Amino acid sequence: MTFIYLVVFGFAATAVLGLITSWIDRKVTARVQYRVGPPFLQPFIDLVKLLGKETVIPSGASRGVFLSAPLLGLTGVIVVSTILWVNQFFAEGFAGDWIVIIYLLAIPSLSLIIAGFASGNPLASLGASREMKLVIAYELPFILALLVPVISANSIRISGILEAQTTGIFAGSISGILAIIVAILCVQAKLAFVPFDIPEAETEIVEGPLVEYSGPGLAIFKLMKNMLFFVLPFFLIILFFGGLRLDGINLLWTILEYVGIVAIITVIRNTNPRVRIDQAVRFFWGPMTLIAAVAVILALNGL
Amino acid sequence: MGKTIIPIGPYHPLQEEPEFFTLTVEGETVVDIDMRMGYNHRGIEKLSEGMVFENSTFVVERICGICSTSHPYAYTRAVEDVFPMEVSMRAKYIRTIIAEGERIHSHLLWLGLAGHFLGYNTVYMWAWKLREEILDVMEILSGNRNNYAMFKPGGVRRDIRAEDIPICLKKIDSIVPTLIMLKKAVLDDPVLHARLKGVGVLSYQDAIDFSALGPTSRASGVARDVRKDSPYGAYQEMDWNMIVTQNGDVFDKAVVRILETVESINITKYCLENLPDGEIDANIKDVPVGEGIGHIEAPRGETFHYVKSDGTNRPVRHKVRAPTFMNLPTYKATIVGQTISDATIILAAIDPCYCCTERVAVKDDRGRMLYNGQDLVRLSREKTEKMRQRMGGK
Numbered sequence: 001m002t003f004i005y006l007v008v009f010g011f012a013a014t015a016v017l018g019l020i021t022s023w024i025d026r027k028v029t030a031r032v033q034y035r036v037g038p039p040f041l042q043p044f045i046d047l048v049k050l051l052g053k054e055t056v057i058p059s060g061a062s063r064g065v066f067l068s069a070p071l072l073g074l075t076g077v078i079v080v081s082t083i084l085w086v087n088q089f090f091a092e093g094f095a096g097d098w099i100v101i102i103y104l105l106a107i108p109s110l111s112l113i114i115a116g117f118a119s120g121n122p123l124a125s126l127g128a129s130r131e132m133k134l135v136i137a138y139e140l141p142f143i144l145a146l147l148v149p150v151i152s153a154n155s156i157r158i159s160g161i162l163e164a165q166t167t168g169i170f171a172g173s174i175s176g177i178l179a180i181i182v183a184i185l186c187v188q189a190k191l192a193f194v195p196f197d198i199p200e201a202e203t204e205i206v207e208g209p210l211v212e213y214s215g216p217g218l219a220i221f222k223l224m225k226n227m228l229f230f231v232l233p234f235f236l237i238i239l240f241f242g243g244l245r246l247d248g249i250n251l252l253w254t255i256l257e258y259v260g261i262v263a264i265i266t267v268i269r270n271t272n273p274r275v276r277i278d279q280a281v282r283f284f285w286g287p288m289t290l291i292a293a294v295a296v297i298l299a300l301n302g303l
Numbered sequence: 304m305g306k307t308i309i310p311i312g313p314y315h316p317l318q319e320e321p322e323f324f325t326l327t328v329e330g331e332t333v334v335d336i337d338m339r340m341g342y343n344h345r346g347i348e349k350l351s352e353g354m355v356f357e358n359s360t361f362v363v364e365r366i367c368g369i370c371s372t373s374h375p376y377a378y379t380r381a382v383e384d385v386f387p388m389e390v391s392m393r394a395k396y397i398r399t400i401i402a403e404g405e406r407i408h409s410h411l412l413w414l415g416l417a418g419h420f421l422g423y424n425t426v427y428m429w430a431w432k433l434r435e436e437i438l439d440v441m442e443i444l445s446g447n448r449n450n451y452a453m454f455k456p457g458g459v460r461r462d463i464r465a466e467d468i469p470i471c472l473k474k475i476d477s478i479v480p481t482l483i484m485l486k487k488a489v490l491d492d493p494v495l496h497a498r499l500k501g502v503g504v505l506s507y508q509d510a511i512d513f514s515a516l517g518p519t520s521r522a523s524g525v526a527r528d529v530r531k532d533s534p535y536g537a538y539q540e541m542d543w544n545m546i547v548t549q550n551g552d553v554f555d556k557a558v559v560r561i562l563e564t565v566e567s568i569n570i571t572k573y574c575l576e577n578l579p580d581g582e583i584d585a586n587i588k589d590v591p592v593g594e595g596i597g598h599i600e601a602p603r604g605e606t607f608h609y610v611k612s613d614g615t616n617r618p619v620r621h622k623v624r625a626p627t628f629m630n631l632p633t634y635k636a637t638i639v640g641q642t643i644s645d646a647t648i649i650l651a652a653i654d655p656c657y658c659c660t661e662r663v664a665v666k667d668d669r670g671r672m673l674y675n676g677q678d679l680v681r682l683s684r685e686k687t688e689k690m691r692q693r694m695g696g697k
Contacts, residue, residue: 029424032425033424033425033427033428033429034428034432035428122309123309126331126643194422194423194424195422197422198644201644202316203316203317203419203420203421203422203647204420204643204644204647206315206316270424270425271425272423272492272494273418273421273422273423273426273492273494273498274421274422274423274498275494275497276498276642276644277331277642277644278642279497279498
């Protein structure tokens with residue numbers, strides 16, 4: 001049973017939905033920018049094409065770490081999405097799975113840092129050190145914001161949080177709205193999208209940690225990012241909008257909520273320039289942490 | 304903290320052209336910058352000296368794809384400077400229209416690229432979409448989207464038809480609302496302010512010391528513009544403002560370029576509406592012995608051409624100095640002390656055109672430079688000495 005959960009839900013469903021999400025993102029971006037945009041299957045074609053390409057290992061790289069870093073990141077995302085799916089449809093959670101998810105969500109960033117330092121390229125290690133600073137910057141407000149549903153539901157289990165929202169979703173309360181604003185901006189940074197694409201910064205450090213990757217390694221990293229692009233909005237929907245509901249009119253609402261979150265992320269990405277790393281750290285530790293803390297206090301008072 | 308070398312180039316997404324910058328960094332801070340050229344050298348000056356005066360216009364047009372009219376304009380002015388002659392008013396107006404159209408599309412191109420370098424791809428696409436309309440106008444007027452081939456010593460090669468003018472005016476008018484919107488979106492964006500204000504400041508004194516040109520100097524408060532200081536073409540005929548700002552940072556350079564685009568649109572419209580009648584070509588038969596200089600305000604600053612004639616149908620010496628040659632050294636003042644994230648946008652902020660600036664570099668088979676500046680001076684002296692001996696030791 002565990003195997004089916006992992007392969008079917010954790011990997012296959014998330015991968016397909018993630019690639020579709022990335023298509024939505026690319027298409028919306030293209031329309032905003034007076035372009036036509038890619039056809040629906042383009043993300044899948046890109047992935048398959050990359051998988052068939054040669055893997056080049058740079059001579060200065062440490063071979064084993066360089067090759068295992070993408071797998072590490074992918075594993076992290078698969079486990080997170082499995083826990084989320086299982087909670088959503090089979091209500092088979094365990095005490096403290098919220099903590100485990102937060103912990104595992106740091107693994108993709110960690111794998112990028114490892115990949116950057118293992119590449120033995122100055123641009124890659126620069127990207128890795130930027131990624132490290134960015135992780136330190138956004139984790140605090142991210143965890144504070146995600147604490148709000150836990151406080152409101154009085155449960156640290158995902159299934160408990162879902163159950164508490166059967167009467168009313170947390171996004172309807174003041175603390176929920178504040179928390180979701182912070183969470184979406186942190187998701188932006190977790191996905192390394194503009195304005196927080198500082199670790200990759202194509203025109204500065206040429207994709208940063210990924211600069212030396214080619215072929216399957218690069219494909220797995222891209223897939224990891226696309227899956228994360230599905231998993232993070234999905235996580236937010238579970239925490240703040242009462243999860244996916246597939247019955248009748250609620251299905252439409254679920255799709256709207258999901259596409260809405262993706263669209264907000266895409267619009268932010270297309271209407272901002274990249275900030276500097278020091279500005280990002282100041283932004284997350286200053287206003288974002290403050291708003292998240294206010295949300296936590298409001299939630300503690302039942303608002 | 305240890306020093307690391309971060310290479311930018313020879314092939315890097317930041318640059319459209321092959322150039323090699325080595326940034327010496329401590330952590331994220333740039334402590335020194337060096338650059339190497341010579342990847343793009345084509346020997347245009349020498350090529351030009353082997354051509355007849357008319358054909359040289361086409362060669363210099365190909366120095367740069369973006370300021371493709373600046374070089375012919377400066378060159379034709381240099382040839383016309385060899386002997387006293389007057390270009391007809393209609394030709395001057397047509398030249399002004401082409402030169403200003405080029406300024407509009409060049410500044411829009413820069414705006415788009417600057418957005419792209421900041422990760423702001425929406426500005427990139429929007430600016431280039433606007434630029435497309437201007438390229439259409441240029442195609443209607445000259446038959447080409449770029450490399451217009453409109454100039455010849457003594458006038459212009461192709462007349463503007465009266466029935467094309469309303470179409471062009473309509474197309475130019477159509478981009479104005481979007482340009483104003485884009486201008487507001489760029490100039491009022493708080494994130495852009497945070498990112499660009501106070502970054503890469505070129506002080507007034509540095510701008511003077513490095514002899515910076517064009518928008519790079521005007522953003523530092525140096526009110527220098529060939530179109531105002533030594534008027535040519537039809538620029539005296541109408542009122543227009545020289546845009547000068549005081550801060551000298553990247554943001555001000557963007558402001559200068561965007562506002563100049565608006566001014567250029569007004570100049571182009573005025574010229575199209577008030578195009579005088581008359582001949583377009585003075586039909587120069589031959590160029591007498593003499594030398595001439597021509598300088599015009601290209602989108603990036605003053606382009607300077609020197610032509611020497613010995614009475615034959617070819618220039619014996621043709622010297623080109625593109626504005627980027629003067630603007631490149633300002634990196635020493637603007638980049639040192641900034642972070643790598645800022646260094647990339649500062650590198651782009653002078654709107655560099657490396658193929659205009661390209662100089663020869665002599666290397667051995669291991670890629671080491673064989674000659675530095677002092678070697679070249681020594682070689683030049685030896686050559687002069689040899690020539691002197693050959694001419695009888697005078």
